[in-house]
Amino acid sequence: MARLISRRAVAVTFGALVLTLAGGGIAAAQTTTAAKPAAQNGQPGDRAAAPAGQPQVTAAEAAAAKAALTEGVSPSFINGSTSFAVVSSTGVLLRSRDAVSATKYGPGQYQVIFNRSLTKAAFLATIGTTDHCCVPQAGEISVAPRLSTPNGVFVQTYDSAGVPADRPFHLAVFTP
Template sequence: MTISFRRKAAAVTFAVLGLTLAGGGIAIAQPAAKAPEAVQPAARANGSQPPVSAESARVSRALTAKATTLAAATTLTVVNANGTKARGTGTVIKYGVGQYEVQFGYVVTGGVYVATIGRPDSCCVPPSGEVAVAPRLQTSNGVFVQTRNSAGVAADLPFHLVVHLS
């Protein structure tokens, strides 16, 4: 009995030691991961934001004049593919194919932005595609949204946007 217990204990010890060394060996064998550089979206070649238009700056100034910093809020906005607001809050500005800016009457730079491709009506399944959101450069009350089709090509697609301030 004691012999089989000793053998099992030794086997378990060697197994744990082997797994520990194997895991450590993998971690050591991998090159040190380089942290991604903090780059503004405008500096990226593929995902750059268009420059702030005169209309965007005018709307931003008008909304910022009345803007407040909210302690906690959740804002929902539904936008049609053509850049018009279907429902919700905010002002929508369409820049180009698949490029939208949604501005609010309060500062949203510290918020969380979530968007999904979605139809503005209650019918049918939305078209397939991708959506990306980012804080709007040089606009503290704006969110930039970019939509693409399933092939990754910029496309006008309807979307739902949620902005949460905590």
């Protein structure tokens, strides 16, 4: 008996359907966030926000990021590498590999600049302690590429209720 549809075709069709439905759910969820107050959307109170909810990049910040990008790149970046940053709740860069600066913009809003391009990188962040003791306060964290800054990462931290809150964090950057 001949098979009309292969298992692979069924799996691909099912996967496409799932992704389509998941994408629609994300789009519907996104439209409801616009009704939240600015503080819950992560918008900074004293700086104009870009469309993605990040503070606008100033000319001085862009120049500093560009200078950090050209400071020198170690040979380990040729075949991929892992960089990291440990940042305090006040925005101080405490420990790092390849991170050159951290900036705090507002409640729970941080920027971390690295000495290399991160355009093809993956980011992983977690709320973490900055000392050698204790468990950190509970909270949530999100991470994204920094607008108009190819070597920057934007991090937002929240309390357990989803309200922007200052939290120390650990950030890992993986490049192919």
